[in-house]
Amino acid sequence: MYSFKNDYSEGAHPRILQALIESNLVQEDGYGGDWFTQRAIGLLKEKMGRSDIDIHLLSGGTQTNLTAISAFLRPHEAAIAASTGHIQTHETGAIEATGHKIISVESDNGKLNPSQIKAVLDLHTDEHMVKPKLVYISNTTEVGSIYSKSELTNLRDFCQEHNLLLYMDGARLGSALTSDENDLKLSDLPALVDAFYIGGTKNGALLGEALVICLDSLKEEFRFHLKQKGALLAKGRLLGIQFCELFRDDLFFELAQHANKMAAILRKECSEANFSFLSHSPSNQIFPIMPDSLIAELQKDYSFIVWEKIDSTHSAIRLVTSWATKEEEVRAFVEDMKKQIQ
Amino acid sequence: MYSFKNDYSEGAHPRILQALIESNLVQEDGYGGDWFTQRAIGLLKEKMGRSDIDIHLLSGGTQTNLTAISAFLRPHEAAIAASTGHIQTHETGAIEATGHKIISVESDNGKLNPSQIKAVLDLHTDEHMVKPKLVYISNTTEVGSIYSKSELTNLRDFCQEHNLLLYMDGARLGSALTSDENDLKLSDLPALVDAFYIGGTKNGALLGEALVICLDSLKEEFRFHLKQKGALLAKGRLLGIQFCELFRDDLFFELAQHANKMAAILRKECSEANFSFLSHSPSNQIFPIMPDSLIAELQKDYSFIVWEKIDSTHSAIRLVTSWATKEEEVRAFVEDMKKQIQ
Amino acid sequence: MYSFKNDYSEGAHPRILQALIESNLVQEDGYGGDWFTQRAIGLLKEKMGRSDIDIHLLSGGTQTNLTAISAFLRPHEAAIAASTGHIQTHETGAIEATGHKIISVESDNGKLNPSQIKAVLDLHTDEHMVKPKLVYISNTTEVGSIYSKSELTNLRDFCQEHNLLLYMDGARLGSALTSDENDLKLSDLPALVDAFYIGGTKNGALLGEALVICLDSLKEEFRFHLKQKGALLAKGRLLGIQFCELFRDDLFFELAQHANKMAAILRKECSEANFSFLSHSPSNQIFPIMPDSLIAELQKDYSFIVWEKIDSTHSAIRLVTSWATKEEEVRAFVEDMKKQIQ
């Protein structure tokens, strides 16, 4: 049984484990005051060519989202998110638990655009309603789509004009930035969003997300929020060592590229088999729509999520690849699929 | 410069890293649905001889405290803690951030007893005040003291009589249970407290705390709270693998014993040098009171925390040992100390 | 300029002011411990023929909703509301500020039915999502519609089957219960919902809502929540005196009947003028759709809210009547309207 269920089925890239071993008995200060964390932050700043950004390393995506968003907003302010946004659907009300409403916007491709946000602003006109303040986007989105540079620039311009914060959830940012269709660079992001995070967990780390705060006013006293939300690991080195390893060369991007390449094979073959897709997803998650009978057959040897019922005989499935996905397993899946549909 | 600053200065015990390597490419379900987490939970239940407890693996102490306490209390209910309690002093208001007051009780040894709690109950008599509902204790405490079985039994009896929950923060439970003065067993705890956690981070793991919920009414739907508070790691295996390794034999206890043994050397030598101590701490943290001049000398070669000014020429310092503390460094510290005070 | 903007434009029914004057210098205990509050609660229980319900008097609708809902839910539980529901749209995120998500359900008549709720339950299947727990409905709804006894019974049955709480916002319950189309009695409600409130502010009181808690498990220690949320008035007598006056005979219902009667005149005349309505609202709020030019003319002499743009030349307006609405003003409005459309 091979799994295409997600991109966190395995442990970590071997280089990361090696780095943990090599550093293991070095004594370091706790809570991110260690050398490795500082170096990881330095490496990330170099990669982005920016010294004026603040970077914090956290353990997971939900933790990062809730810590950042609750720190950035005043009590009456709300986040705007696509109806598919992770904070809206799959974080058990984590943002609301910190006191903030999420205004959900219907979106058919997982993305937000200025006109959708404008419609929200037009409806929220006085103090009987929350004040929309932060726009939450994901890249890649939860349905595998990505933002182009011009889309993101438009969003940034709109948000600046309307005094909105723009926050990007980058749980799968590696896959987005190495997509064949991508025209964004990591170093573009600090100028385009007010804060974002670079996901490590889904791209080869044991755990870890690097939150980048670009807007000065959001930086102040952020470590208090980390501690308050339980996000300050005693052995912060664990995160530092991993991000050092991912960014001391291009490992982070290479791992994402591999995931994308594996997904591309699946996409191409599904496409050639005349399956349509739930969304346009040039990244490491694809959502082919297949006959339920085929799905049942494939489930005998592969695990993946049946994402959504399409009609009485078809469903969309989600296939996710990762840095660890083996090409031979991808090929085997394709072969098995082809066999079934001959 | 050798550090006695804390028990999380190094990485993890080598067996833990080895276990991570061996399991690295096994595919597992996410969010604690993996084999390792299930096995770790099984091992812990076996160690305690109890199948009727729920166990969840989390990343850190503050996270565990805030997730558990906010799940256990209704909005108007409060926790009672010693004035030195970690939730009261060093978690940046994490409990209050979930909506709950902490009622602080002055304590000179870091512990709580029934009469102190009774005094709190006597003061909280109507709906203009919060309702005291949960008693938070730590073992070891923040000043290194430990609870005896009879002390804990008395607390348990009092709490049951008064419909209070008893919660134990076990960030350093290993050190407590292997203290020379301890008469508690891990397997005693489910009958004595309503919930507690077994600290991994400070006893040889990279990170990880095992929360044990003993009282049935507190178990329900706890995973929702884990997710909401950002405590559900995608690669939950990381926690499972570590707790498997710590508890598949007696590694957890051996590591704590080593830490205690190292502290015992320091305690004995400080005592023989006629230094008094801030607290009676038969565990891996000791708080000797030394002349400031000596402290200044020692700080040239060792790092540790100057805990509290005692008088114009003396301070208490905190020396912490761990599974990783090297006996030769302890001996060197002692020699250097002796040299200075000759 | 006569106002049809809302049902809280005037002070209180004269009998209420008279009651305040008569009781003014009687000394009473604070915080609802006064004789009047106890008598008001007694009168309400008599009206409903129930001694096993708990009643609390609060100041306003948002306060009542947030105090009740946050007391009823555990942190991971969510409320389900129609997309037009007051807690979803017009309470500035008050529910979210207490930590709870609202799951919004599209509804074209302001009401919820079991199949809509079933769809929500079907989507919320695990701990990565909030747990839907409380169904929030309003009667009358925010668009003036009302629940029939069979609709409410169906909802109640569904909620009981699915372990959901059913909560009714009765800010305009008087208007609902005295609607020509209504078949519910006040005394039916305790058997049909788990908690609800009887709105005084919009039905002749200076301020005041009577929260009725029917389900035993929701009653416990509710006064703590009142106090914590700032809802316990020092001079609780102010609420007690008013509810005594509203319910010592049928004043409450008579006032609502008057409001409905005034709305009925407007409805009939708009209808005869061939205006359609945004919603079917047999209560004290009506939403006729008129040419913008007519609206502009009417706005010269009357104030009301332009509710929603319908097309390039038409809008729906909201006309609200109350206990204080004068029939001659209603007639004048009708005459002016007719003049304009001749």
Added chain:
Amino acid sequence: MYSFKNDYSEGAHPRILQALIESNLVQEDGYGGDWFTQRAIGLLKEKMGRSDIDIHLLSGGTQTNLTAISAFLRPHEAAIAASTGHIQTHETGAIEATGHKIISVESDNGKLNPSQIKAVLDLHTDEHMVKPKLVYISNTTEVGSIYSKSELTNLRDFCQEHNLLLYMDGARLGSALTSDENDLKLSDLPALVDAFYIGGTKNGALLGEALVICLDSLKEEFRFHLKQKGALLAKGRLLGIQFCELFRDDLFFELAQHANKMAAILRKECSEANFSFLSHSPSNQIFPIMPDSLIAELQKDYSFIVWEKIDSTHSAIRLVTSWATKEEEVRAFVEDMKKQIQ
């Protein structure tokens, strides 16, 4: 049975009821948009000689404290309060319920001074602890004491130096400002504190507190917080009319003066009877220490609170006077007391 239990035992000053009657059928906008509220705000600004302050009318003290403090603080920031402070002791954790810790400072006279606050700042040095940000004081305090102008100026200076907000709970501000020992004027306050409220409920109104926000950065979007916390009354006129009446001449001060005068009689007579007092309280609450036997006798005809046991045969009682306290009842109390102690 005459009550000295509190200053909210009666309704409202007759002039207030009269004003309600006279304005009753005037149609006004809701939620504080009415003429009366605007005029009340204007009158208050005139009394203080300041046009650059923001004023909002709320229903009660706990509501005002929780709405203001939660609006003023970021999530990691805490309030400092005397151990006797109302927010610390008698608001059921209302501040914590909005997410903020209260740092309690032992105080024997109900007041805070710079050195006590300095000690708190010295202890709160990093992100593992909350950040002290707002100093909460009450005037009069909960034990009847008052702040002198120089004490308040010192606090103001200290707070400004240390970037702390200074907030004054004025539930009994009338009594403070008309105390024989007072040297503060209402118009002094905007320059001395960042925000404060003027209590109406305990000084002749049915309900109502006027929150004055002096510091510009705290003013922004405050009405959103009012709405979110359930503090925006639909019939805001109810508050406006009352504050108009209290401040269109000196009624507010006259009522407080009467209360103080009544307390002065009790104070003088208790003093002449050689009773000592729990606190120095030159205001409308006094705390004489009496033999328990005398207290028992007095309780037969008067109701008051037995505040604190002093020794095995003595207790402190609290006697509270108000705008409505009748001099003949005060005299009767004194006579009865004297009779008992002859």
